Amino acid sequence: MEQPGTTTPLTGAVRELATQVVSALTSGGHSPMSAHTPVTVGDDELGLAAVRVLGADVLLPAVLHRTLPAPADLAVCEKAVLAYPPGPDASPASRWSHWAMVRTLADLGAPTAHTSFENPEPDAAWLEDLPWQGLAHQLALLAALAVPGADSAVAGIARRRTVDVARGFVRAVRRRGWLQAAATGRWLTLLDDVPDTLGLDAGLAFVALMGGDDPRVALHLQAARPVLPGAAAGRT
Amino acid sequence: MTPAATRLVHTVGVGALEWLHAHRDGFRLEPDPPPDTGFLERFKPVGELAVICKVLFREGVAGSRQADLARRLLDHAWREVLDGGRMLVRGQRTEPLSPIPFEVYVPFRELGYSQPELEDAIRLNHRLDSWAGLEVLPVRRLGLGAFERRFGLAPSLPQEEAFGRTWLARSPEPWTVDTRVGYDITHTIFHLTDWGENPGGLPAAVTEHLRLWLPVWLDDWLDLERWDLLGELLVVDACLPDPTLDAAAWEGFAAAQQADGAMPALGPMPDGDPDDVFDVVYHSTLVAAFASVLATSRALARLTAEASA
Numbered sequence: 001m002e003q004p005g006t007t008t009p010l011t012g013a014v015r016e017l018a019t020q021v022v023s024a025l026t027s028g029g030h031s032p033m034s035a036h037t038p039v040t041v042g043d044d045e046l047g048l049a050a051v052r053v054l055g056a057d058v059l060l061p062a063v064l065h066r067t068l069p070a071p072a073d074l075a076v077c078e079k080a081v082l083a084y085p086p087g088p089d090a091s092p093a094s095r096w097s098h099w100a101m102v103r104t105l106a107d108l109g110a111p112t113a114h115t116s117f118e119n120p121e122p123d124a125a126w127l128e129d130l131p132w133q134g135l136a137h138q139l140a141l142l143a144a145l146a147v148p149g150a151d152s153a154v155a156g157i158a159r160r161r162t163v164d165v166a167r168g169f170v171r172a173v174r175r176r177g178w179l180q181a182a183a184t185g186r187w188l189t190l191l192d193d194v195p196d197t198l199g200l201d202a203g204l205a206f207v208a209l210m211g212g213d214d215p216r217v218a219l220h221l222q223a224a225r226p227v228l229p230g231a232a233a234g235r236t
Numbered sequence: 237m238t239p240a241a242t243r244l245v246h247t248v249g250v251g252a253l254e255w256l257h258a259h260r261d262g263f264r265l266e267p268d269p270p271p272d273t274g275f276l277e278r279f280k281p282v283g284e285l286a287v288i289c290k291v292l293f294r295e296g297v298a299g300s301r302q303a304d305l306a307r308r309l310l311d312h313a314w315r316e317v318l319d320g321g322r323m324l325v326r327g328q329r330t331e332p333l334s335p336i337p338f339e340v341y342v343p344f345r346e347l348g349y350s351q352p353e354l355e356d357a358i359r360l361n362h363r364l365d366s367w368a369g370l371e372v373l374p375v376r377r378l379g380l381g382a383f384e385r386r387f388g389l390a391p392s393l394p395q396e397e398a399f400g401r402t403w404l405a406r407s408p409e410p411w412t413v414d415t416r417v418g419y420d421i422t423h424t425i426f427h428l429t430d431w432g433e434n435p436g437g438l439p440a441a442v443t444e445h446l447r448l449w450l451p452v453w454l455d456d457w458l459d460l461e462r463w464d465l466l467g468e469l470l471v472v473d474a475c476l477p478d479p480t481l482d483a484a485a486w487e488g489f490a491a492a493q494q495a496d497g498a499m500p501a502l503g504p505m506p507d508g509d510p511d512d513v514f515d516v517v518y519h520s521t522l523v524a525a526f527a528s529v530l531a532t533s534r535a536l537a538r539l540t541a542e543a544s545a
Binding site for chain 1: 407408409410411413444445448449451452455456
């Protein structure tokens with residue numbers, strides 16, 4: 001986790017990219033026939049690193065709005081996937097992050113991803129046995145998988161352990177970990193049987209009030225928005 | 237809970253009671269208090285001691301040494317500190333409408349101690365609209381009702397209505413809990429269950445709320461090293477129909493206890509004037525004894541149930 005007050009070039013690039021994604025998400029759906037304005041700023045090393053940090057969320061506006069992604073974004077994401085496949089020592093979270101990006105590219109019709117990758121789901125069994133604190137932490141890292149209608153073994157575990165995810169949300173809010181709070185809250189908006197007493201709707205508003213200045217927090221909150229109660233009709 | 241874990245929980249209580257007995261002179265009144273504090277200020281620890289000793293006798297899981305220490309502590313508190321109850325009468329005469337002498341007296345009375353003159357004052361107070369109208373926090377009103385019931389008086393406010401005014405009655409958003417709300421939660425549970433005697437006294441919605449969210453609060457106050465509130469939350473856990481007896485919380489709590497049995501209230505053990513140190517840590521040490529007795533009792537009950545299943 002980044003320390004407050006320290007800004008590395010990567011941190012700045014990630015913030016900038018997240019800001020662009022949030023802007024695209026909040027600007028609403030474009031015509032299905034016209035592509036989004038690009039959110040990525042370049043395919044140099046820093047640009048690709050920032051894409052890897054946000055993962056499939058870079059393409060989230062096109063996924064949620066069911067529009068065409070900007071060709072430039074597709075190209076940068078494909079380049080990131082090709083340039084940085086997970087190594088043999090990669091953490092499960094980074095394997096899943098890579099998997100999600102490849103799947104999203106394929107779903108959006110990116111030719112290379114669609115034809116060049118066999119993309120079996122990574123192992124998710126390691127999540128099953130984590131205590132609720134660890135589960136919530138890992139799911140927060142994997143929040144790019146929390147997309148309406150996009151199933152995965154990780155989403156299956158989140159569904160089976162809804163109360164534990166909800167506990168993780170409470171823990172994160174209590175500790176003012178707004179990024180984890182927004183990310184676990186994003187998962188919860190996809191899950192049935194979230195305890196009413198959690199107060200998720202107000203909780204997400206609280207996270208927005210307290211931590212919404214961080215564009216990465218805002219990104220998760222925007223991702224959570226379409227399926228908040230009252231807006232769930234379009235959920236697949 | 238494994239035998240080793242049960243032993244750990246039990247050991248916390250043994251140490252705590254040894255410390256409380258060794259430092260019993262810390263339970264002291266202030267005969268000539270400064271005007272801004274008042275004579276009744278120092279009664280609260282004595283009442284809390286009586287409540288916890290009563291739990292210890294009730295649960296019957298204390299060894300003979302523990303039971304003996306508890307009895308000697310109570311006798312000391314009644315005879316030496318309260319002067320056979322006469323200090324309670326003096327307190328009542330100093331502040332006639334204060335509920336403090338009543339709250340301190342009830343557990344002593346249940347343990348067989350008696351002060352008839354105070355009881356007359358209690359009965360008179362109970363007739364007053366002023367007593368029922370006393371503006372206290374909702375959780376304290378709930379507690380006063382429980383003490384009235386245990387004393388044999390009609391609660392000034394029916395329990396259901398008193399409970400309905402508490403924070404916990406609304407099953408609120410669990411992420412809003414702070415330290416102050418935490419203590420409101422624990423005391424609501426203490427009063428609803430008569431200090432763990434009656435886990436069935438909890439409304440179903442409360443049981444469910446705590447089943448869902450108590451694990452988060454235990455985890456949080458363990459990490460914050462707020463041992464006093466963590467101890468009370470461990471009591472709450474042991475008051476539930478199906479306690480978690482959370483291993484991590486108990487291990488952290490036990491590790492915070494000092495070799496002589498004292499439990500710091502927050503972070504490391506303070507140092508300084510012995511009376512000042514007592515005032516800071518007596519409550520967390522009492523809570524440690526309380527949590528230990530209840531959790532040991534629940535663990536043994538579970539063991540018995542498993543053995544006979």
